[in-house]
Structure formats: structure tokens, C-alpha cells
Amino acid sequence: MPTLLLKSQTTAWIEELPRHLPDLKVRHYPDIGDPAGIDYALVWLPPPGLLKSLPNLKVIFSLGAGVDHILADPELPAGIPIVRISDPHQCHLMSEYALLAVLYFHRAMPAILADQLQAKWTRRWPLYTPETAVGVLGLGEIGQDIARKLCAIGFPVHGWSRSPKRVDGITCHHGQAGLRAMLPLCRYIICVLPLTEATQGIIDAAFLQALPPGAFVINMGRGGHVVDKDLLAALDIGHIAGAFLDVFDVEPLPPAHPYWQHPKVVVTPHCAGDVVPRTAASAIVANIRRHLGGDKLHNVYQPDRGY
Numbered sequence: 001m002p003t004l005l006l007k008s009q010t011t012a013w014i015e016e017l018p019r020h021l022p023d024l025k026v027r028h029y030p031d032i033g034d035p036a037g038i039d040y041a042l043v044w045l046p047p048p049g050l051l052k053s054l055p056n057l058k059v060i061f062s063l064g065a066g067v068d069h070i071l072a073d074p075e076l077p078a079g080i081p082i083v084r085i086s087d088p089h090q091c092h093l094m095s096e097y098a099l100l101a102v103l104y105f106h107r108a109m110p111a112i113l114a115d116q117l118q119a120k121w122t123r124r125w126p127l128y129t130p131e132t133a134v135g136v137l138g139l140g141e142i143g144q145d146i147a148r149k150l151c152a153i154g155f156p157v158h159g160w161s162r163s164p165k166r167v168d169g170i171t172c173h174h175g176q177a178g179l180r181a182m183l184p185l186c187r188y189i190i191c192v193l194p195l196t197e198a199t200q201g202i203i204d205a206a207f208l209q210a211l212p213p214g215a216f217v218i219n220m221g222r223g224g225h226v227v228d229k230d231l232l233a234a235l236d237i238g239h240i241a242g243a244f245l246d247v248f249d250v251e252p253l254p255p256a257h258p259y260w261q262h263p264k265v266v267v268t269p270h271c272a273g274d275v276v277p278r279t280a281a282s283a284i285v286a287n288i289r290r291h292l293g294g295d296k297l298h299n300v301y302q303p304d305r306g307y
């Protein structure tokens with residue numbers, strides 16, 4: 001009987017997974033039982049050494065689109081495929097968050113909320129939407145969904161990826177030259193990149209300087225994408241007009257971090273997109289079935305690409 005170890009606070013997986021594969025036994029960390037009996041692991045932030053302690057582990061499933069929380073384990077056993085989650089509802093949530101952040105700035109909500117505190121009736125209008133471009137860094141499933149939805153509400157949308165991509169209605173750029181060409185055009189920039197060696201610290205002083213004055217930064221990728229001191233400096237001199245940040249180098253964001261109190265920063269607690277058992281379980285089980293049947297797994301992390 002295939003057995004899966006779940007390391008998550010979301011207990012709904014325990015019922016949801018066997019609904020799709022009644023033979024599947026789910027053990028909930030820390031109740032591991034006999035480590036040798038575990039075939040699959042479905043994990044978020046596994047404690048270092050946990051995966052190595054499972055001698056018959058065959059596939060690691062990430063409870064996130066990112067796998068950095070698994071790769072951070074210095075004792076990660078080599079040669080075991082890691083599968084990234086693909087959840088249509090998570091994708092939808094991420095797009096909602098991106099729209100919320102863009103529209104929050106675009107419709108001058110920071111100024112309107114400040115006016116309200118002083119009972120000030122000041123009507124404020126956005127820039128002309130069809131001439132106000134948004135750039136999306138990362139054109140995977142989530143980035144493409146965000147780009148399409150922004151496009152549907154009338155923004156010109158640019159997308160950037162490592163290698164060339166085509167997405168209907170989106171102006172696609174790639175590589176370093178593509179990034180240099182895209183940044184000066186974008187009033188809003190949204191990061192949904194995976195965190196890799198190539199993308200670590202991508203939002204640094206040079207990147208921010210390349211954006212037009214008054215641009216806004218939205219980070220829903222990983223904290224490691226942003227060089228915090230460079231973003232804070234760009235906010236303080238007014239080149240960047242605001243930031244909407246969901247992810248941070250250290251989470252929870254420490255109480256003394258300057259982002260918390262910064263008047264131009266919105267901090268949210270890594271809640272842009274959650275993986276929902278009801279919508280994500282079937283794709284996980286489909287991969288378990290593929291594995292049991294000796295077929296190729298879908299959505300496997302590729303070390304050479306870094307995601």
C-alpha cells in the first residue's frame with residue numbers, strides 16, 4: 001500500500017488525498033511510524049534531515065510552486081525527484097493578489113486612505129490605464145495567468161522570462177537584454193520568479209534605477225529576489241513610489257524590520273497564494289499514479305534550470 005508522509009499544518013490533505021487514491025495511506029508528521037514504510041513525502045519547509053531519514057522515499061512533492069524550502073535542507077537526499085505543485089486555485093489566488101496590489105497603487109489608495117484619516121475630500125484619478133504598463137517577471141503558469149488578467153482589465157502587459165516565450169496579448173521579453181529593454185517601460189513591476197542562483201537579488205539598485213521614476217514594486221516571488229537595502233533607498237529618495245511585499249528573506253518578518261513601519265510599503269504575511277487541498281490533490285495523486293505505473297512524472301524540478 002503506497003504511503004505518503006505529510007508535513008503541513010493543513011490537515012485537510014489527510015482526507016482529500018485518499019479520496020482520489022483510496023489505497024493511499026497518509027501519515028502526518030511528526031507521526032512518521034516506520035520510516036522505511038514511506039514512499040512519498042508532501043512537504044512545506046521540511047526540517048533538515050527529515051527526508052534523508054526516509055530510506056525508501058521515491059518522490060518528494062513540494063507544497064508550493066517553489067522548491068527552495070526543500071533545497072534549503074543541507075541533508076537533502078540526492079537523486080529523488082522533487083515535484084512542484086500545480087494548483088489552479090493557487091494560481092487564481094496569486095492573480096487576485098497581483099490585481100489587488102496593482103489597483104491599490106493605480107487607484108491612489110494610499111493617498112485616499114491618508115485623506116480619509118483627515119476627513120479630506122480629494123478626488124484622485126489614475127494614470128490612463130491603456131498607457132500604463134505592467135511588467136511581470138516570470139512567465140510560468142502563475143505569471144501567465146496574472147499577465148492575462150491584467151491585460152483583460154486594460155493594462156498593456158510585458159512579461160519577462162529566462163528563455164523566449166509567446167503569450168497572446170503580452171509583449172514578451174527574455175534574457176538580460178530583454179530585461180533592460182522592458183524595465184523602463186513599466187510603471188508596475190510584479191515578481192513571481194522562482195528563486196534560483198540567477199534570480200537571487202535580481203531587484204537591486206541597478207534594476208530599480210532602470211524603472212521609470214514613480215514606479216511600484218510588487219513582490220510575490222521570494223524575499224531573496226529583492227535587495228532590501230536597495231529597495232528602501234529607492235523608496236526613500238522617491239524614485240520608487242511604493243512597494244507591496246508578500247515575501248521576505250526572513251519569515252515571519254522580524255518586528256524591527258523597516259518595512260513594517262515604512263509609509264510607502266504594504267507588508268502581507270506570505271498569503272498571496274495558498275495551495276488548496278480540494279483543487280491540488282488530484283494533480284498530486286495523478287503523479288503518484290504515474291509513478292506507480294512507471295510513467296514519467298509531471299512538473300519535476302530541474303536542477304539545471306533551478307526550478
Ligand code: OXD
Binds near residue numbers: 064273274
Ligand atoms: C509557493 C508559495 O511556493 O506559496 O507556492 O510561496
